[in-house]
Amino acid sequence: MNSRFASQGATLYQTLPEALLSAPPQEAFVTFWESEDDTRSVSFGEMVNLVLAQAAWLREQGLRAGDTVILIMPQSIPLMASFIAAMYLGAVPAILAYPNFKVEPAKYRSGLAGVSTNLKARLVVLDSGFPEGLIEHVVVGDGARLVRYSELAATPFCITPEAGSHPEGVAFIQHSAGTTGLQKGVALSHEAVLRHLARLIGVLRLEPGDRIYSWLPLYHDMGLIACFMLPMVAHVPVVMQSPTSWVMQPATMLRLIADYRCTLSWLPNFSFQFLARRVDREERAAFDLSCVRALINCSEPVRASSMDEFLDAFSACGVRSEMLQASYAMAETVFAVTQTKLYDHELPCRVWVNSEVLRKQHRAVPVSADDPAAVCYVSSGQCLPQTQVRIVSAKGQHLPDGDVGEIIIHSDAMLNGYYNRPDLTDQALKEGWYWSGDLGFVWDGEVYVVGRKKDLIIVAGENIYPHDIEEIVSSHPAIHDGRVVAFGLYNPRLGTEDIVVVAELRGKVIPENTFPIEQELRNSIVGALGVVPRHILLKPANWVVKSTAGKPARSATREKALSENKELQEYKQEPALQ
Amino acid sequence: MSEPAERIIDFILREIVRRPGVQIDVDTPLVSSGLIDSLALVEILHQVAEVTNLRIPAGKVQARDMDTVRLMLATAARVGKPRQ
Numbered sequence: 235m236n237s238r239f240a241s242q243g244a245t246l247y248q249t250l251p252e253a254l255l256s257a258p259p260q261e262a263f264v265t266f267w268e269s270e271d272d273t274r275s276v277s278f279g280e281m282v283n284l285v286l287a288q289a290a291w292l293r294e295q296g297l298r299a300g301d302t303v304i305l306i307m308p309q310s311i312p313l314m315a316s317f318i319a320a321m322y323l324g325a326v327p328a329i330l331a332y333p334n335f336k337v338e339p340a341k342y343r344s345g346l347a348g349v350s351t352n353l354k355a356r357l358v359v360l361d362s363g364f365p366e367g368l369i370e371h372v373v374v375g376d377g378a379r380l381v382r383y384s385e386l387a388a389t390p391f392c393i394t395p396e397a398g399s400h401p402e403g404v405a406f407i408q409h410s411a412g413t414t415g416l417q418k419g420v421a422l423s424h425e426a427v428l429r430h431l432a433r434l435i436g437v438l439r440l441e442p443g444d445r446i447y448s449w450l451p452l453y454h455d456m457g458l459i460a461c462f463m464l465p466m467v468a469h470v471p472v473v474m475q476s477p478t479s480w481v482m483q484p485a486t487m488l489r490l491i492a493d494y495r496c497t498l499s500w501l502p503n504f505s506f507q508f509l510a511r512r513v514d515r516e517e518r519a520a521f522d523l524s525c526v527r528a529l530i531n532c533s534e535p536v537r538a539s540s541m542d543e544f545l546d547a548f549s550a551c552g553v554r555s556e557m558l559q560a561s562y563a564m565a566e567t568v569f570a571v572t573q574t575k576l577y578d579h580e581l582p583c584r585v586w587v588n589s590e591v592l593r594k595q596h597r598a599v600p601v602s603a604d605d606p607a608a609v610c611y612v613s614s615g616q617c618l619p620q621t622q623v624r625i626v627s628a629k630g631q632h633l634p635d636g637d638v639g640e641i642i643i644h645s646d647a648m649l650n651g652y653y654n655r656p657d658l659t660d661q662a663l664k665e666g667w668y669w670s671g672d673l674g675f676v677w678d679g680e681v682y683v684v685g686r687k688k689d690l691i692i693v694a695g696e697n698i699y700p701h702d703i704e705e706i707v708s709s710h711p712a713i714h715d716g717r718v719v720a721f722g723l724y725n726p727r728l729g730t731e732d733i734v735v736v737a738e739l740r741g742k743v744i745p746e747n748t749f750p751i752e753q754e755l756r757n758s759i760v761g762a763l764g765v766v767p768r769h770i771l772l773k774p775a776n777w778v779v780k781s782t783a784g785k786p787a788r789s790a791t792r793e794k795a796l797s798e799n800k801e802l803q804e805y806k807q808e809p810a811l812q
Numbered sequence: 813m814s815e816p817a818e819r820i821i822d823f824i825l826r827e828i829v830r831r832p833g834v835q836i837d838v839d840t841p842l843v844s845s846g847l848i849d850s851l852a853l854v855e856i857l858h859q860v861a862e863v864t865n866l867r868i869p870a871g872k873v874q875a876r877d878m879d880t881v882r883l884m885l886a887t888a889a890r891v892g893k894p895r896q
Contacts, residue, residue, distance in 0.1 A: 478875060481853065482874070512855070761846075
């Protein structure tokens, strides 16, 4: 193995920009595919020049070491350069999602004002093509300034980083989910990110011949850490396209992997099924995917059926079962907690357990695959080095192998805290352990994730808080304020969760045609959150199940909706823990 | 309404929306209104290509170009190429 790929290599650097500056300048870094006739590539050396030019510009705009800066730019090479440039100055960048045409201006305004205030951002950088209709709605916090980015000539500037960038300092902030008050910025230090990447390089056995492919957004940990920071620090190339271009033409992913001979990629579970169902059989024949070492299923619960469907669809293209791997990851631990083995022709382990015992006694008891009560779980792999997982009961007791409980994690590469939110940090980090809110069990040293304790909906890899949806729906004049429940149901046709909303109407009589109200609610939800609820169930007063405290009870309302609504019959039910 | 528009609307209602009581016309916003999810656009784009008998390079099409049936047909006419 080349010495620079030794798993401790990444920790030779003090800060992330140092890793870029140490890269061989002539070697390829990012290839960004926009369309059939528009691809841009930069070497490591060219990226350094872009970063230095961008750092000089950001400094001119008043950015200094220790300041935070919000970047709202389309997925692109300039966005990557700006991100590193901010760190180069010792400032702390945070990438926020670029508004798409679905976004409703007023909702965008309140979301951005909230984040900007919480981050106490010095600068908010928008690109020159930022939608005109939204500009007037961009409100920034006190002391922040809005600036428009335009791409500068990549002239090397003599600019040196200011004192202030140090290994323990916050390198950047990632936002894992939420809008309004729930938005949490995960603050990660240079040291934690570099330490984590060193381990990931070792576990993945990254080699100089590796090349990463990604369509993942850079505001998401999988896109940012695995597909941008990892190749930058390991000095391997990455081929990217934007999430929107991938959704419109999923086959481009396969073409880019085949043409550039990419070896590694990370994908949320739904995309395995999406590719299998949306790429024509005739089209598939053109792709030779035998170059791939691993397609890693991550950021949504891993489903055996999605993996199997992908394998069936693409085995003729050279996809072999051992290429389909899995990982359990989150922004709070920089990225991966676990990773399945990518070598020795091993597949992720699968266990079939008795669903009834799992549901009622919270224990995974293995049964044969053809047992009528069997439910299959795919392992997310073993812990990364220097990373520990424990399964604990609600009271915090350490549970034995096979028992289902909350997954808590300890490593020396975790978040510094939620930025400016000591209250949330105290809730999540206890005595050095991060309480993930995910439920799982450990079997033979392998971690299996089975569900969530916290009410989070994951749609196509994106985290959505039910509370955000409920707040939007509650504000509609026809809806009884506070009598709304949103939850996710796994849709096996899509390989991801669908959003279901149950809401009580005001007044005693339900109108015959509730479609206009439903449509208004859909409009508001998509305008604020960019996601579409699959079902909106409008109900008469007192339908939503309430807790003893008088608040809507999500899981009980979910069960009631499932048993009483024909339209929810299509959902294959999985054991919900009682 | 033109025959291609009718066929696309019929496809969207039957295959994508799949809910009774929904009515759409050529100018109904689909994605921006939350009526359909952008993940469904790739299927609709196939249907537009089928109905118009054109080859539509998906790389030239953005989600906003597909927000109404009228926009879809205009996009097909703008970027579509005759099938060989």
